[in-house]
Amino acid sequence: MRMDTKMRNVAVLVVVWAFVLGMAVGPQPARGLDLGGALGDLVKIFGIGWVVKQFAGDIDNAINGLLGQQEAQIAGSTRVVPILRVGSGVAVGAAQVMGPQQQVQKVEAVAEIELNIGDFRGRGLIPVTTRRDLTRNIRGVDGVGISANIKFPI
Numbered sequence: 001m002r003m004d005t006k007m008r009n010v011a012v013l014v015v016v017w018a019f020v021l022g023m024a025v026g027p028q029p030a031r032g033l034d035l036g037g038a039l040g041d042l043v044k045i046f047g048i049g050w051v052v053k054q055f056a057g058d059i060d061n062a063i064n065g066l067l068g069q070q071e072a073q074i075a076g077s078t079r080v081v082p083i084l085r086v087g088s089g090v091a092v093g094a095a096q097v098m099g100p101q102q103q104v105q106k107v108e109a110v111a112e113i114e115l116n117i118g119d120f121r122g123r124g125l126i127p128v129t130t131r132r133d134l135t136r137n138i139r140g141v142d143g144v145g146i147s148a149n150i151k152f153p154i
Contacts (some may be wrong), residue, residue, distance in 0.1 A: 049082055052094045056080040063096050063148045077101035078147065083110045084131065086138070096148035097127050103143045110146060111138055125149065 052059070060080040076099050083093040095110040107127045115122040127144045 048093065052080065052082045056094075059094060059150070060096060067147070077104040079104050079107060081107055081109050081127075082131070083112050083125065083149070083151070086111050086113050093149065093151040095125060095127075095146050095150070097141075097144050098147040099141075099144035103141055106141050107144055 056079070060078055063080070064078060078096055078098045080094050080096050083095050085092050092112060097104055097107045097110065106129050109128055109131045111126045111128045113124045113126065115124075125146050126138070127141045127146065129139045129141060
């Protein structure tokens with residue numbers, strides 16, 4: 001009997017000691033992989049482009065499903081393409097374009113143009129026929145609109 005009481009006292013002592021030690025030390029902050037400013041941005045940019053290219057069909061189906069649940073089905077054809085920032089060609093997101101199938105198939109990307117005037121900021125999204133050289137060869141696609149915009153913060 002005496003041994004059980006002694007073991008119980010030791011167990012209580014260990015629990016109290018662990019509690020006090022835990023309160024004194026406190027939790028350690030979690031550490032993640034820090035790729036740095038510019039390197040991290042490059043990983044994000046190329047990652048966005050790769051994800052959009054690899055999973056465009058799945059993203060397109062998901063958007064169509066979500067719009068169908070809201071009774072906002074899209075008439076015509078749809079396709080998911082990357083959003084590229086004009087001047088740099090950097091992929092910053094994905095957009096779903098919609099319209100006649102023949103016109104939608106011509107769209108390779110959506111060009112993003114930003115304009116800042118004082119406190120006002122405007123952003124234009126234009127479906128285009130190229131993914132490269134968005135400074136010289138921008139050609140819009142007639143009859144195609146943007147039905148969804150997925151933006152990734154960089």
